[in-house]
Amino acid sequence: MKGKAEIHELVQGLLTACGDDGSLADGDSLLLSGRLQSIDAVEIVVFLEENFGIDFAQIGFDRDQIDSIDAIYALVQAAMNRN
Amino acid sequence: MVAQMHSSQSLRNRLAEFRLIPRLETFPRMVSFAQTSLGRITMLAAFGLGLCYFFPSPLLALSFTLMLAFMTFMPEYRRFILAVTPIVFVVLQSYREPLLLGLNLAVVGLGIVLYWCAMRWPKSRFGQRPVAFLLAGFTAVIVFACAAAPHSLPYTILWNLVGLMASYVWFIAYALIDRSSKPARDLPLEMATFHPLWGSTNVPFPKGAAYLRRIEAQNPEQLAVVQLKGLKLLAWAILLVFFQVYWFRFFHGYLRIPTADQALAMSVNGTPAAWHLRWESLILGFFELILSISILGHRIIASCRMAGFNALRNTYRPLSSTTIAEFFNRFYYYFKELLVDLFFYPAFLRYWKGHKRVRMAFATFAAAFFGNAFFHFTRDWQIIRDEGLWKAIANYEAVLLYCAVLAAALSVSQLRKRGPRPVGLFRGHVLPAFGVGLFYCLLSVFDTSERMYPLAEHLRYFASLFFIHF
Numbered sequence: 446m447k448g449k450a451e452i453h454e455l456v457q458g459l460l461t462a463c464g465d466d467g468s469l470a471d472g473d474s475l476l477l478s479g480r481l482q483s484i485d486a487v488e489i490v491v492f493l494e495e496n497f498g499i500d501f502a503q504i505g506f507d508r509d510q511i512d513s514i515d516a517i518y519a520l521v522q523a524a525m526n527r528n
Numbered sequence: 529m530v531a532q533m534h535s536s537q538s539l540r541n542r543l544a545e546f547r548l549i550p551r552l553e554t555f556p557r558m559v560s561f562a563q564t565s566l567g568r569i570t571m572l573a574a575f576g577l578g579l580c581y582f583f584p585s586p587l588l589a590l591s592f593t594l595m596l597a598f599m600t601f602m603p604e605y606r607r608f609i610l611a612v613t614p615i616v617f618v619v620l621q622s623y624r625e626p627l628l629l630g631l632n633l634a635v636v637g638l639g640i641v642l643y644w645c646a647m648r649w650p651k652s653r654f655g656q657r658p659v660a661f662l663l664a665g666f667t668a669v670i671v672f673a674c675a676a677a678p679h680s681l682p683y684t685i686l687w688n689l690v691g692l693m694a695s696y697v698w699f700i701a702y703a704l705i706d707r708s709s710k711p712a713r714d715l716p717l718e719m720a721t722f723h724p725l726w727g728s729t730n731v732p733f734p735k736g737a738a739y740l741r742r743i744e745a746q747n748p749e750q751l752a753v754v755q756l757k758g759l760k761l762l763a764w765a766i767l768l769v770f771f772q773v774y775w776f777r778f779f780h781g782y783l784r785i786p787t788a789d790q791a792l793a794m795s796v797n798g799t800p801a802a803w804h805l806r807w808e809s810l811i812l813g814f815f816e817l818i819l820s821i822s823i824l825g826h827r828i829i830a831s832c833r834m835a836g837f838n839a840l841r842n843t844y845r846p847l848s849s850t851t852i853a854e855f856f857n858r859f860y861y862y863f864k865e866l867l868v869d870l871f872f873y874p875a876f877l878r879y880w881k882g883h884k885r886v887r888m889a890f891a892t893f894a895a896a897f898f899g900n901a902f903f904h905f906t907r908d909w910q911i912i913r914d915e916g917l918w919k920a921i922a923n924y925e926a927v928l929l930y931c932a933v934l935a936a937a938l939s940v941s942q943l944r945k946r947g948p949r950p951v952g953l954f955r956g957h958v959l960p961a962f963g964v965g966l967f968y969c970l971l972s973v974f975d976t977s978e979r980m981y982p983l984a985e986h987l988r989y990f991a992s993l994f995f996i997h998f
Contacts, residue, residue, distance in 0.1 A: 477742055479840050482857055483868040484942055487876060487888070494881070502877045509742070 449518050455492055456514055459485045471514040486511060493517070499524045549763055553756040562752035565601075571755055572597050575834055578762045581769060582827050595725060596834050603751065606744075606836055610720035628688060635692045636722055639700035643718055646707045658704035659870055666697050666906065674917040687913050694909050695730055696722060701870055702736030717741065726831035730907050731863045733828045734839035745836040758833030761841065765826035772819050779812050788813025789976050795989045796981055806993055814969040818846055821860055850960035852941040852967060856896075856934075863903075871899035889939040896935035901928055911979055925983040930974035937967065 449471070457469055465480055475481045489511045493499040499520065510520050552558045561567040576593030583589040595613060599606045615636070622629040646658040654661050673686035699722045706718065717737040726733070734740070745751035779785050786794065791801050791809035801809065825842025832839045842861050849855035857864055876891035904927055905912075905920075912920040973990045988998060 477739075483865070483872065484853060490877070491884070506873055506877055507738070509738075 448521075449514065451496075452492075452514050452517050452521070455489065456481075456517075459488055469514075471518075473514070474512050475514075476508050476512050489517065493521065493524075497521050497524050548767070549760050552760060553753045558756065559749060559752050562756055563748045567752070568597075568600050568755075571759055572600060572834075575759055575762060575830075578759075578766055579831075581766055592725070592831070596831075599835050600751070600755070603745070603836060607716045607720060610725055610835070611716035613725045614720070614723050627685070628692075631685070631688050631692055635689070635696050636719070639696060639703060639722055640715070640719065642700060643703045643707065643715075646704050650707065655707075657874075658707070659701045659874070662697065662701055662704060663902070666693050669693060670906070670909065670912060671917070674912065687909075690909050690913070694906050697906070698730060698866055698870075698903075699723060699728075699732050699736075702732050702866075705869060706736045706738040724832070726835055727828045729824070730903070731860075731866055733825070733842065733862050734832055734837070735862065735865055735869070739839075740837055743838045745838065750838070751836050754833050754836060754838040757838070758830045761826050761833065762830035765823050765830060768819060768823045768826070772816075772823065775816070775819070779808075785809055785812060787816075788972065789978060792973070792976055792978065792981070792985075792989050795992065796985045800989075800992060803992075803995070806989075810969055810972065810993070814965065814972060817972070818843070818859065825860070825862070847961060847965065848957075849964050850957060851944070852937045852964055854941075855964050855968060856938060866903070867895040867899045871895040885943060888942060892939040892942060893935045896938050897931045900934070901931045908979055915980075923980050923982065926974045926981065926986045927979070929983060929986075930971060933971060933974075937971075 453469070453471070456475060459481055460467070460469060460475075463481065463485065467480075473480075476483075476486055486508060490501060490506075493511075494501075509516065511517050562571060572593055575596065576589055579589040579592060580586050583592070595609060599609055615633075618632050618636075619629065622632060642658065642662065646655050649655045669686065670690055673683070673690050676683040676686050702721065703718045717740060721732060721735075721737045721740065724733070734743075745754050780787060785805055785808045786801055788809050791806050794801050795806075800806070822843040829839050829842055840861060844858050844861065846855055846858040849858050872891045872895035875894035876887060880887035880890050901924070905924060911923070915923065970990070970993075973993075974986050976986075991998060
């Protein structure tokens with residue numbers, strides 16, 4: 446079962462690809478702060494769809510849901526509870 | 529050798545950290561001062577003076593600064609002031625024209641009703657896809673307006689309605705997608721974003737109420753920081769205005785290089801400019817567009833920051849972009865966000881889930897082709913009114929080509945992004961940035977302000993840049 450570490454790894458990889466080598470805490474804003482772009486949000490969406498079966502077309506999509514590692518993890522936990 | 533390398537690195541770091549306008553918001557004493565009454569008054573006065581460069585009258589700049597002062601000293605009334613002032617301005621601007629005033633208030637009312645309906649019935653067809661319904665309704669109004677007998681009462685009403693809807697439709701669309709955002713939504717802030725006090729184009733700056741809630745200053749220190757950033761951004765906009773003035777004087781006055789629009793018009797009229805002048809006007813036009821969009825965006829975002837919202841800049845170092853997608857993101861951020869929020873994500877989350885590349889390309893076309901074309905077509909609604917629907921569509925072929933090429937290039941750029949980037953200053957930065965600039969330069973031939981030239985004229989001009997004449 447993938448968890449926070451995998452999410453952290455994914456986000457860290459996206460930041461590195463954007464040339465952002467700054468520190469990354471679990472509560473740091475990713476999209477709102479401009480550290481990640483819309484195209485990176487797509488990567489996170491696909492990751493959540495493929496690994497946790499989250500269907501944003503069903504639950505509704507709000508960038509706040511994936512704006513930090515904590516937020517993504519909360520979304521994953523909510524999806525696991527639903528299942 | 530090591531010492532030399534270290535010194536070179538240190539020089540590069542120092543150059544990277546150099547700021548023409550110091551980062552005032554990082555100076556603790558400055559932030560403390562900005563929280564005092566004297567500091568706030570000083571900042572507001574400086575900001576008001578700066579606004580005089582942009583506002584048509586000092587009285588208007590003063591009124592706006594007074595609004596900012598109310599929001600600075602009484603932040604608890606910020607949302608109320610933001611919600612009420614746009615309505616007051618509408619009434620003041622159009623109270624002499626009852627029809628326009630009535631329609632204006634009706635469009636705002638329609639936005640509020642649609643927002644309420646989307647929240648009230650989230651599982652209904654409308655609640656599931658409110659933006660699609662909104663845009664379909666807007667299209668229907670345009671079609672009805674085209675069908676009305678010229679200069680009749682329905683014609684006047686419908687075209688006034690089209691004009692107003694064109695300026696409000698994207699703001700209402702943002703309110704509709706805010707329906708599922710958290711924390712709880714509030715109507716005053718939604719209303720504040722229907723043409724906000726700090727100004728906007730047809731593109732909502734900076735997005736909708738959900739975004740504003742997230743970036744609002746929560747305490748005096750945050751307010752001081754965001755206001756210092758706003759003041760800096762306005763100063764930067766003023767510097768760019770000066771630069772723009774001298775740029776035009778030098779290139780178009782002293783050197784007499786035609787503007788991009790003039791060069792195309794000369795070609796259409798059968799008296800084309802010399803080959804080198806066509807290239808020069810094209811390249812200058814590219815930089816001039818960046819300059820004008822930067823100035824516009826900086827002025828609006830600076831005002832938004834002074835009102836207490838820490839919005840991202842609209843234009844941020846576009847020339848440092850190494851991919852076509854990155855430039856699109858950096859050049860006109862809030863237009864790109866509009867396309868992403870209203871077209872890209874809905875398409876991406878619903879269709880082609882089993883085909884990664886097709887899914888990405890489809891969503892990109894939904895945004896950069898369909899959304900982009902629809903936005904500009906309806907923004908220029910006067911052309912539809914004056915020329916008729918079919919002629920307006922026929923004359924839109926150059927823009928359609930522009931949108932199609934842009935969408936294709938963005939798709940490729942986004943799919944290629946996943947590969948490793950070349951290293952080194954020249955191969956990693958200079959060469960890709962040059963390629964990106966050249967692409968947008970050439971593409972701008974099809975995106976001039978003149979919408980009535982047929983596609984053949986644009987293609988002829990484009991080919992003539994490469995010595996091909998037909």
